[in-house]
Amino acid sequence: MVEVKIGRLRLANPVMAASGTFGYGEEYNRLFDINSLGAIVTKTITLKPRIGNPPPRIVETPSGMLNSIGLENKGLDDFLKTRAQPLKRLKTKVIVSIAGETAQELKILTGRVSSSGAADAIELNLSCPNVKGPGMAARDVEAARKIVKAVRKAVKLTLIAKLSPNVTDIAEIAKAVEDAGADAVSLINTFPAMAVDINTQRPILGNATGGLSGPAIKPIALKMVWDAYNAVKIPIIGIGGIMSAQDAIEFILCGASAVQVGTANFINPKASLEIIEGIEKYLKKKNLKDVNELIGRLRIWPR
Amino acid sequence: MKQIKTKIISNRLIGPMCYHMVLEAPSVARAIKPGQFIHVRCSDSFEPLLRRPFSLHRKNGGRIEILYKVVGSGTEILSRRQSGEAVDVLGPLGNGFAPKLSTLNSQLSTILVAGGMGVAPLVALAQELSKKKTQKLRVLIGACSKSRILCEEEFRALGAEVSISTEDGSKGAKGLITDRLNFLLSTLNSQLSTIYACGPNAMLKALSRIANAKRIPCQVSLEERMACGVGACLGCPVKVKAGEYKMVCKDGPVFDAEEIAW
Ligand SMILES: Cc1cc2nc3c(=O)[nH]c(=O)nc-3n(C[C@H](O)[C@H](O)[C@H](O)COP(=O)(O)OP(=O)(O)OC[C@H]3O[C@@H](n4cnc5c(N)ncnc54)[C@H](O)[C@@H]3O)c2cc1C
Ligand SMILES: Cc1cc2nc3c(=O)[nH]c(=O)nc-3n(C[C@H](O)[C@H](O)[C@H](O)COP(=O)(O)O)c2cc1C
Ligand code: FES
Numbered sequence: 264m265v266e267v268k269i270g271r272l273r274l275a276n277p278v279m280a281a282s283g284t285f286g287y288g289e290e291y292n293r294l295f296d297i298n299s300l301g302a303i304v305t306k307t308i309t310l311k312p313r314i315g316n317p318p319p320r321i322v323e324t325p326s327g328m329l330n331s332i333g334l335e336n337k338g339l340d341d342f343l344k345t346r347a348q349p350l351k352r353l354k355t356k357v358i359v360s361i362a363g364e365t366a367q368e369l370k371i372l373t374g375r376v377s378s379s380g381a382a383d384a385i386e387l388n389l390s391c392p393n394v395k396g397p398g399m400a401a402r403d404v405e406a407a408r409k410i411v412k413a414v415r416k417a418v419k420l421t422l423i424a425k426l427s428p429n430v431t432d433i434a435e436i437a438k439a440v441e442d443a444g445a446d447a448v449s450l451i452n453t454f455p456a457m458a459v460d461i462n463t464q465r466p467i468l469g470n471a472t473g474g475l476s477g478p479a480i481k482p483i484a485l486k487m488v489w490d491a492y493n494a495v496k497i498p499i500i501g502i503g504g505i506m507s508a509q510d511a512i513e514f515i516l517c518g519a520s521a522v523q524v525g526t527a528n529f530i531n532p533k534a535s536l537e538i539i540e541g542i543e544k545y546l547k548k549k550n551l552k553d554v555n556e557l558i559g560r561l562r563i564w565p566r
Numbered sequence: 567m568k569q570i571k572t573k574i575i576s577n578r579l580i581g582p583m584c585y586h587m588v589l590e591a592p593s594v595a596r597a598i599k600p601g602q603f604i605h606v607r608c609s610d611s612f613e614p615l616l617r618r619p620f621s622l623h624r625k626n627g628g629r630i631e632i633l634y635k636v637v638g639s640g641t642e643i644l645s646r647r648q649s650g651e652a653v654d655v656l657g658p659l660g661n662g663f664a665p666k667l668s669t670l671n672s673q674l675s676t677i678l679v680a681g682g683m684g685v686a687p688l689v690a691l692a693q694e695l696s697k698k699k700t701q702k703l704r705v706l707i708g709a710c711s712k713s714r715i716l717c718e719e720e721f722r723a724l725g726a727e728v729s730i731s732t733e734d735g736s737k738g739a740k741g742l743i744t745d746r747l748n749f750l751l752s753t754l755n756s757q758l759s760t761i762y763a764c765g766p767n768a769m770l771k772a773l774s775r776i777a778n779a780k781r782i783p784c785q786v787s788l789e790e791r792m793a794c795g796v797g798a799c800l801g802c803p804v805k806v807k808a809g810e811y812k813m814v815c816k817d818g819p820v821f822d823a824e825e826i827a828w
Contacts (some may be wrong), residue, residue: 286798290816293567294656294796306800315811321791321801323616328793335800335811477615506612529616529793530607532569532656 264553265543267301267520269498270421270446272384274301274356274521276539277554278511281502281525282307282360282386282425283332287346288353294532299539301521302356305346307388308376309361310368312338317469322458327479327504328526329456331470334362339372347381357381358423362388366413373418384420387411387445390427390452402430408439415444423500426450426491428480433487434494441495448491449500449523451484477526478504485517492518492559506534508541515542518559567659567796568593571652575629577645582713583636584683585645592628594657600690601662601787601820604630605795607654608644617656618644619792619815621687621764633686633716659795660819663691663762663785674701674758677750678726679773681708681743681765685717687787688764689724696724703727704750708743708765712736744772756780763787763823774823784823790814 265276279302285291288303297303315335322329336342342359350357359382363369369387376382389407411424424440426433428451437448453474458467466472484503491499501519505511506527514522527534546554575588594604605617618640624631636645647653665676676695678688685707695703703726709715711734721728730738731746739746743765751759761777763770764787777784790802797816805827806812812821 284794284799290794290796290798294569314809315800315803317805318803319791320803321616321793321799323614326612326615328615330793330799330801332800335803478612526615526793529795529799530612531654532796 265539265546267498267554269423269500269521270384272302272356272421276301277515277519277521277542278535278539279304279358279500279521279523280528280535281523282388284525284528287350289349291528291532295536298354300355300535301539302358302383303353304358304360304386304523305350306336307334307360307362308336308339308342308372309334310339310363310372312336312341319467319469320473322467322473324456324458324475325479327475327477329458329468329473329475330453331468331473333470339375343375343379347379350381356383358384358386360386360388360425366410369410369414370417373414377418377420382420384423385414385418386423386425386449387414388425388452390425390429402427404435404439407436408443411440411443411445421446423447423449425452427452428454428483428487434490437491437495437499441497445497447498447500447520448495449502450491451480451487451503454480454483476504478506480504481510485513488514488519489517489561505538506530508538508545511538511542512545512557515554515557516559516561518561520555520558567657569654569656570594572655574647574649574651574653576649577647579645580633581716584633584716585636586623586631586633587644588626588629588631589653589655590628591630591655594655595625595628595630598622598625598630598658599662600665600694601687602658602660603795603819604632604655604657605659605792606632606644608640608647610654614640614643616640616793617795619659619795621787621819622658622690623686624690624693633683633689635683656795660815661817663687663787663820665691665695665760665762674760675754676701676703677747677759677761678703678705678721679708679743679747679761679763679765679769680705680717681763681769682710682714683716684763684765684769684787686764688762689717689720691762692721692724692726696726705729706731706743706746706750708732708746708769710734742772743769744776747773747776751776751780751782756782761785770823771828774826774828777823785820786823786826787819788814788821788826789819
């Protein structure tokens, strides 16, 4: 069995598409049936449209990539008008990612997204490194607590707080958002990073800096999931450089109840399907009946 | 759009750092149009990590051909791939050229403007246009020097009138391709012309200014660094006059020149 629970959300399997790497599901649905995924997390929306950062927005780096999309999105109204209906028709779970500058903005977003019926859960993006403002909440324990508390009051749906790795102590932040009422935490978002062109002596990204994702960040993400697992009781969704079933299982062993696949979608759009299959095979090989038995099963060396 | 394993039929050096690759890909070949592109996994490992986009260069039955220049690690690895090996391809992607083919007016002239590697997609377009011999096909190829001029014979074989320019004068007229274009336009009825172009951004920008001044419809194929290639990541923006960004992979790579905020 590969079914897992995140808050009140039941996922047919623990593998979802990460926010910002899968649009609203439309493009990849043309390539394969995305209903096979445990869930999709949609591109973060904000109350007002955001134009995003100037190009280049993408650059490849050793075993990873930087992006500086800058939360480009057409805003809440457009989401409700053009995205909500097609999302409702999906059989897979839909987790709508939101970000905002103020608690007030986030309350409006959650309220209207939940009443649209398009979302099975909300992921609160506390941590985009490419914009000034909303990113702050993920770095400051008290700000994170306050924001999550406010959003919690406004929404009945399962609420997931997505954390930034750009913090001194991930356990402390995870604990704070748990106390504030989050049903789960997802981590990690991208690392603030840079790439430089020595010919032009300019940063490669139009925005100068961006967020690092892909295999390069996996070891750090694993450690952060492990730290969070040892600090909170709510489910953890592991994210960061997951390319294969092996990667996903490593996260589950470190305490993740589910995983999100981001950058891998660009390289192999069907990566998530292969990961689901691989997890099932692994369970069989290890004579386990239920993926839930794997969560946090990591056995520390005896001292 | 499909994700398939294609077989390399051949992969040959045809110019300085320039390779021509033929792939057996019937399902993609059936659907792909000139100006569209394929997103190629250069190796089976994660080195390089991301796919690399290449325009359709030619279509031959169930085979698709690409023409590429080695500029970095991805194309370098691709150049070392051997015939018989499998390559993971995603495509067809994007919107192609929208050539005006229907009319029988023999006064019409279609002008293809290719700077450097910009010849790659324009050969595919010439191939398509040559099937309907209704209009005069004129091709301008420009590059820095003689050795960088590609596909001259291919265009001629497709019935096009080809004119060459090089910046150092080592072949054809000396100077910029836009000077050649200005010269050509002065000899034609510009009301009846259409331009299709691909090449460096600076060239496309200059060319679109010319087209705009003379009110000639002009379509350009743009490039931007890409991740997903399908419109899902918002990683490949180009600013349009309306003030917003469009995605080169999904809304392009072919755009009406007048739409772009050069
Ligand atoms: C729609 C589209 C169609 C293309 N068609 C062709 C084609 O038919 N033939 C061909 O030779 N090339 C084509 N390109 C460009 C080609 O994709 C890049 O040259 C290639 O991705 C470089 O990969 P690399 O790993 O070798 O170089 P990298 O190490 O990634 O980069 C080397 C250099 O190339 C530049 N570069 C990298 N990626 C891109 C990109 N996507 N667009 C523009 N510049 C880039 C960088 O500025 C850098 O200086 C196309 C690009 C696009 C977007
Ligand atoms: C192009 C791109 C865009 C992203 N956009 C968002 C976003 O809008 N909201 C968000 O919460 N995370 C966003 N992310 C972060 C991913 O969801 C994920 O947390 C991160 O990429 C790490 O996972 P990965 O290594 O599997 O990609 C984006 C990542 C990439 C690469
Ligand atoms: S490359 Fe992802 S949107 Fe164009």
